[in-house]
Amino acid sequence: MFWKRQIPLAIAFLAGLIFAIQYFVPHRVSQTIFDWYTDWGIVIGAFGAILGFYSISRLHITKITKRREGWLYSVATLVCILAMVIGAIVGGTEKGTFFAQMYSYVFVSISATMFSLLGFYIASAAYRAFRARTALATGLLLAAILVMLGRVPLGQTISFWTKWNPNLPSLVDIANWIMDVPNMAAKRAIALGVALGMMLVSLKIILGIERTYLGGGD
Amino acid sequence: MKFIEKLMSIDRRIIYILIALAIIIPFFVPMGLPIPITKEVESIYNYIEDLGPNDAIIISNDYDPQTKPELYPMVKAIIRHAFDREVKVIVMTLIVTGVGLAEEAVKEVADEYGMVNGKDYCFLGYRPGWGLLILGMGVDIHTQFPTDYYGTPIKDIPVMADIHNFDDIDLVLSFSGSSIVVSWLTMAKERFGQNIAWGVTGVMAPDYYIYLQSGQIVGMLGGLKGAAEYETLINKPDTATAGMDAQSWAHVIIIVFILIGNIGFFITGKKNLKPNI
Amino acid sequence: MHLSPNIWVWIAVFFTLCIYSFLYKDNPFYKFAEHVVVGVSVGYGMVMWWNLSVVQRCWVPFIEQQRYDYIFPAILGLLLIFRLSQKLSWLSRYTLGFTVGAGAGVGLPLTIQATILKQFQATVLPLNFTTWAGICNFLIILGVLSGLIYFFFSKEHKGVFGGVAQVGIWFLMIGFGATFGYTVMARLSLAIGRVLFILQDALGVNVG
Numbered sequence A: 001m002f003w004k005r006q007i008p009l010a011i012a013f014l015a016g017l018i019f020a021i022q023y024f025v026p027h028r029v030s031q032t033i034f035d036w037y038t039d040w041g042i043v044i045g046a047f048g049a050i051l052g053f054y055s056i057s058r059l060h061i062t063k064i065t066k067r068r069e070g071w072l073y074s075v076a077t078l079v080c081i082l083a084m085v086i087g088a089i090v091g092g093t094e095k096g097t098f099f100a101q102m103y104s105y106v107f108v109s110i111s112a113t114m115f116s117l118l119g120f121y122i123a124s125a126a127y128r129a130f131r132a133r134t135a136l137a138t139g140l141l142l143a144a145i146l147v148m149l150g151r152v153p154l155g156q157t158i159s160f161w162t163k164w165n166p167n168l169p170s171l172v173d174i175a176n177w178i179m180d181v182p183n184m185a186a187k188r189a190i191a192l193g194v195a196l197g198m199m200l201v202s203l204k205i206i207l208g209i210e211r212t213y214l215g216g217g218d
Numbered sequence B: 001m002k003f004i005e006k007l008m009s010i011d012r013r014i015i016y017i018l019i020a021l022a023i024i025i026p027f028f029v030p031m032g033l034p035i036p037i038t039k040e041v042e043s044i045y046n047y048i049e050d051l052g053p054n055d056a057i058i059i060s061n062d063y064d065p066q067t068k069p070e071l072y073p074m075v076k077a078i079i080r081h082a083f084d085r086e087v088k089v090i091v092m093t094l095i096v097t098g099v100g101l102a103e104e105a106v107k108e109v110a111d112e113y114g115m116v117n118g119k120d121y122c123f124l125g126y127r128p129g130w131g132l133l134i135l136g137m138g139v140d141i142h143t144q145f146p147t148d149y150y151g152t153p154i155k156d157i158p159v160m161a162d163i164h165n166f167d168d169i170d171l172v173l174s175f176s177g178s179s180i181v182v183s184w185l186t187m188a189k190e191r192f193g194q195n196i197a198w199g200v201t202g203v204m205a206p207d208y209y210i211y212l213q214s215g216q217i218v219g220m221l222g223g224l225k226g227a228a229e230y231e232t233l234i235n236k237p238d239t240a241t242a243g244m245d246a247q248s249w250a251h252v253i254i255i256v257f258i259l260i261g262n263i264g265f266f267i268t269g270k271k272n273l274k275p276n277i
Numbered sequence C: 001m002h003l004s005p006n007i008w009v010w011i012a013v014f015f016t017l018c019i020y021s022f023l024y025k026d027n028p029f030y031k032f033a034e035h036v037v038v039g040v041s042v043g044y045g046m047v048m049w050w051n052l053s054v055v056q057r058c059w060v061p062f063i064e065q066q067r068y069d070y071i072f073p074a075i076l077g078l079l080l081i082f083r084l085s086q087k088l089s090w091l092s093r094y095t096l097g098f099t100v101g102a103g104a105g106v107g108l109p110l111t112i113q114a115t116i117l118k119q120f121q122a123t124v125l126p127l128n129f130t131t132w133a134g135i136c137n138f139l140i141i142l143g144v145l146s147g148l149i150y151f152f153f154s155k156e157h158k159g160v161f162g163g164v165a166q167v168g169i170w171f172l173m174i175g176f177g178a179t180f181g182y183t184v185m186a187r188l189s190l191a192i193g194r195v196l197f198i199l200q201d202a203l204g205v206n207v208g
Helices: A002-020 A027-065 A071-091 A097-131 A137-149 A153-155 A172-208 B002-008 B012-028 B039-049 B065-084 B096-113 B128-137 B180-192 B205-213 B224-233 B239-267 C008-023 C028-064 C068-084 C089-123 C132-150 C158-204
Strands: B058-060 B087-095 B120-128 B173-174 B196-200 B221-222
Touching: A002 A027, A002 A172, A002 C089, A027 A071, A027 B128, A027 C028, A027 C068, A027 C089, A071 C089, A097 B012, A097 B065, A097 B096, A097 B239, A097 C089, A097 C158, A137 A153, A137 B120, A137 B239, A137 C158, A153 B065, A153 B239, A172 B002, A172 B087, A172 C089, A172 C132, B002 B065, B002 B224, B002 B239, B002 C132, B012 B039, B012 B173, B012 B205, B012 B239, B012 C158, B039 B065, B039 B196, B039 B221, B039 B224, B058 B096, B058 B128, B058 B196, B065 B087, B065 B096, B065 B173, B065 B239, B087 B096, B087 B128, B087 C158, B096 B120, B120 C028, B120 C068, B128 B180, B128 C089, B173 B180, B173 C158, B180 B196, B180 C089, B196 B205, B196 B224, B196 B239, B205 B221, B205 C089, B205 C158, B221 B224, B224 B239, B224 C158, C008 C028, C028 C068, C068 C089
Parallel strands: B058 B087, B058 B173, B087 B120, B173 B196, B196 B221
Antiparallel strands: none
């Protein structure tokens, strides 16, 4: 228990305390400790990636060996991993190589297209669910519509009333105001809440109250 | 009433087709609507406009391919402006899957301007552990990037000769679809006083107006519209500007559908639609 | 219009259409593309990690610059791998204790400085009800304070407190509306990007 739990918690406490204090101490020794940390931390991080590669490879290998549903797709995943690694070893990673082309034309294309699907879903979902059911929902709906119109070039063009009286705000002006005032105030309240929460979590880690990062067991 | 009910139960695939048409048709029938400039974009433009050959900026491509359509045009527009001003450009990335995009963007614009790698700009590539990396760069960039992406020792790269840490950098611009931009603010701005500006996806932009109002960042490009604004400011229209008409019409289609849904909602006694998206 | 002679462009078009086929319904083409992108991204990550993290950031400084102090973080890094063993996974806790503790320590003053203090400071604005800017300042102060009160759940939202919290909900709703508007813009931008790729790069259409 002592070696498995108390020592790691003591390390976290000492490391947290030293680096929190270090911020306020502009001494050479303090700076050297900070330099070491930035250098060493990156070396440690390099090893951490091994865990990620192992987990994903094991997941797909298990799926194939146990012939689970969709195992053929896992073959495609593993073939692609191998193709990229072998491609880089044999042909290098420079522009025009197999490795670089796979990145530019396969990885980039599929990733960007996957996210773009949401553009279609959001349209259908808005049509079905975005209702002015209550006063608050109407406020949300109006803000959304005004921002959607005011943030595209069409917003300026269709603000016909500004031709009658240039002092009247265009849709662009209204969208700018929404972003700068009520949106900003709301997001600041959220950000302050999150930051206060983060501060407390950091303190709990340093003081050993928050220990879930150690994982289960003794 | 039947008509209203039909209007209330439009098949999702019809909506998809209309959205697709609203995106495709404007490319063939462009309207070329003027793009209004926001102050958050203009402030970045003004900042870079004041820089010259003795100044240097870092462009950190902290995004992966998912958000390429929004962020890539921003990066190109900023690099173009920097090259126009003959500012030294240092390109890097904090995201491993962003290396290819970062290299592609800087090479494309450098070829366009006849700029030479190592002399006018350099590509440092990727290093892991972004928080630590940023903190380390504040101390010494050469330690964090002993070589550039191509393996050339950093001390042998002429453009890096006088650049050692954030004291020698005029502006850091981070482009990201995640909260990495805030790491730049927390680590580089608050710890080392480095001036920061960023380009973010539309999803992230509303959350970051708080840093504009507090004056913690120089400016912000938000989504494809931000990129189009910058292209307009430097007078070099590219893909973002070309996409603005499509963006306008697709928004109109979505607003029309929201209105149809709401009109039907009130006429038919506030019934809900099936959740079939 | 001239079709691209580059086979890679057509491979990209094929995968783009595979993904878009999901809009009709789930199908094997979509699933195939989905698994291909996982493989390619992991493979890409592995190669970049080896070249840029292991070789350039660890091996080169260790061998060429004689940074022998790197042995210590390397040992800590190796301990992380014990996470995979059921019996010895506790060894990885030393590394986690150091990295998480140090991260919390470094982050604590920076978060307080960058977000809490600076953001509160930026909310302290001059009030002047005779100008539009002054009224906006009042709205910002009201929005931030009422929003914070809404998130304070230790006291029941009743009476004046509840009323202020209700004002906070209004600000939050407008904020969420703005986020929705921007999200629509962002997602459509991605679709525009793909359409531009097919029109420009594959079909060779001169757009815009």
